[in-house]
Amino acid sequence: MVNRVPNEWLLYCRAGFEPDLTAEITARAHELDEPGQVVAAESNSGFVRWQSRDSRPANGIHRGLPLMSLVFARQSLVAFEPLSLSRDDRISPVVELIKESGWNFESIWHETPDTNEGKSLSRLAKSLSRPLESALKRGGGLRRKAGGRRLHLFWLAGDAVQIGMSFPGNRSEHPGGVLRLRHPADAPSRSTLKLEEAWHTFVPKEAWESRLHEGMQAVDLGAAPGGWTYQLVRRGMFVYAIDNGPMAPGLMATGQVEHLREDGFVWEPPYRLDWLVCDIVDKPMRVIDMVERWLIKRWCREAIFNLKLPMKKRWEEVQRCLTRLEVTLKAEGIEADIACRHLYHDREEVTVHVRLKGER
Missing domain, CATH: 3.40.50.150 (Vaccinia Virus protein VP39)
Structure with missing residues (x-):
């Protein structure tokens, strides 16, 4: 059974830089005396998961190490442990987890790792967007005024998602933590x-x-x-x-x-x-x-x-x-x-x- 306490700190990064982000947050967490450890940093996955000790909420380290103070992180979320889903019903477990947690949000973002495998999940995420939004509104998990909190569904696979949350002032305002800019046609180089x-x-x-x-x-x-x-x-x-x-x-x-x-x-x-x-x-x-x-x-x-x-x-x-x-x-x-x-x-x-x- 999934822990109903958001005891993980979920960070996005460029694929291939998971060891660098791991080294950074491990050193910084030690400086803050925050008990916990990295539990997932698979090579070329595009993300790192840090889990607090004794299942305590990860809000402390999230606040103590703001996104802009980190070098290798693109996005910083307080998260629940990954949720396994049935391909027959991917919505109900998400709605149930949000309801039991007591949290509510003003908006929902569906995101995937910035990898080829992750991008292949974007169509699935898009197809679930409206049904999930309707279900969360009915259950009280989505409302107009919720302190600016945003719900992030980070799709790991067709049957696995990690549910995270972000707060104004300590997050990237770009999907996936990526600011995409258009290359000017007359610029001398892509740099x-x-x-x-x-x-x-x-x-x-x-x-x-x-x-x-x-x-x-x-x-x-x-x-x-x-x-x-x-x-x-x-x-x-x-x-x-x-x-x-x-x-x-x-x-x-x-x-x-x-x-x-x-x-x-x-x-x-x-x-x-x-x-x-x-x-x-x-x-x-x-x-x-x-x-x-x-x-x-x-x-x-x-x-x-x-x-x-x-x-x-x-x-x-x-x-x-x-x-x-x-x-x-x-x-x-x-x-x-x-x-x-x-x-x-x-x-x-x-x-x-x-x-x-x-x-x-």
Whole structure:
């Protein structure tokens, strides 16, 4: 019989990064002294399940480690243990579990792992959407005002589903935790979506007018052929594009780009800039060294940069880099907000955002 207490913490991730997410939440849970352990992290499954000890609700660790504080998680849910279903009646067990739990919700999302096997379940999930919604309304599990809570049905197979719940302010507002963006036809490379997603992730939409506006000055280190420069130009910024390689002619024709064939690790700006962005392929700590220099000298107000990760012990490398950056800035008396996420458009890398405090 399924435990009627939501004693699991369900996290989505990119397929193949389950060991990294496992290492991250295991270390972070230990720091919080939260009793529990990872009970499922199958290779290339696209999710990790953490279960609390003694069947206590997982709300504590869910609140203690908010989604935006995690690197490798795309979505964070308080969940019940997976539910086995009969193919003759997939709805009644779900409705019964929700009713017995005493929870109610304002909306329902049907989701699947971001894998080929998971995507094959999307048609089944869609066919069950309306019948389940009607049944939950009749049983009181779905109502207009329920504190913004959302019910997530995470389909593991045609006869297995994990029921989770999310809360406003501590969840991704995108199905599957994936922000899908359209690739601009005139962008020089697909890497352009990395920077666009980073802005959506790290800069609140209401702050775009004050922090991403026309007339700002930016630098793109390792710019060629101009995927990230494209985003800066599109926002109306003037850009120093630093790279020995060629830039896309269309970008140069805008008059907003000054291309300097120099080494991005040693180039210095003529004056303080608003933004530093960098997608250079190099050792993560070398990138940290460079970014620290920029921030200590206050050559920029905000920075977004990628760290290319090794195939093994990716969490350990991320932790090492972020700790070094935080310790160095603190030693220099520099206060800054630092965030790091493994974005949908990232591959073997993570994206870091740093904003100096006290900036407009």
